[in-house]
Amino acid sequence: MDKKVKRYYQLKQQQKETEQELAVLREEILSHCGALGVTELEIGSYRVRAIRQERKEYDDQLLYEALPEPGLWRLASRADTGKVAGLIKLGVLSEEMVKEAVSVKPITLLQIERK
Known part of the structure; x- marks a missing residue:
C-alpha cells in the first residue's frame, strides 16, 4: 500500500x-x-482555434432574492448554472426573473487538432 x-x-x-x-x-x-x-491558425501539422464563448455565473444571494418562492431554493440549492438553466427550461423560472442575479463572463476555449 x-x-x-x-x-x-x-x-x-x-x-x-x-x-x-x-x-x-x-x-x-x-x-x-x-x-x-x-482566431484560427495553422502551424506545422496543427490547426489552432480560439473560440470565444460566454459563461453565465449566478450570484447566490441575488438569485435567492429573485426566486418567486423560497421553496425553489431547495431545487437550486446554490447558484449552479446547470440547475438554474434546467429550472428556466422547465418554465419554473424565467430569464427575466433572474436577470439581476446573473453575470456573463467571456471565456476563450483553445482547441488544437492534428491535421
Missing part, C-alpha cells in the same frame, strides 16, 4: 506541474493569436 500512496502522490505532483505548464502554453498561444488578430 505504501507504493500505491507514493505513486499517487507522484502522479498528483506531475498533474499539478502539467496543468501549470498547460496554462502557460495556453496563454502564450492565445496571446500569439490575439497579436495576429486571428
Whole structure:
C-alpha cells in the first residue's frame, strides 16, 4: 500500500506541474493569436482555434432574492448554472426573473487538432 500512496502522490505532483505548464502554453498561444488578430491558425501539422464563448455565473444571494418562492431554493440549492438553466427550461423560472442575479463572463476555449 505504501507504493500505491507514493505513486499517487507522484502522479498528483506531475498533474499539478502539467496543468501549470498547460496554462502557460495556453496563454502564450492565445496571446500569439490575439497579436495576429486571428482566431484560427495553422502551424506545422496543427490547426489552432480560439473560440470565444460566454459563461453565465449566478450570484447566490441575488438569485435567492429573485426566486418567486423560497421553496425553489431547495431545487437550486446554490447558484449552479446547470440547475438554474434546467429550472428556466422547465418554465419554473424565467430569464427575466433572474436577470439581476446573473453575470456573463467571456471565456476563450483553445482547441488544437492534428491535421
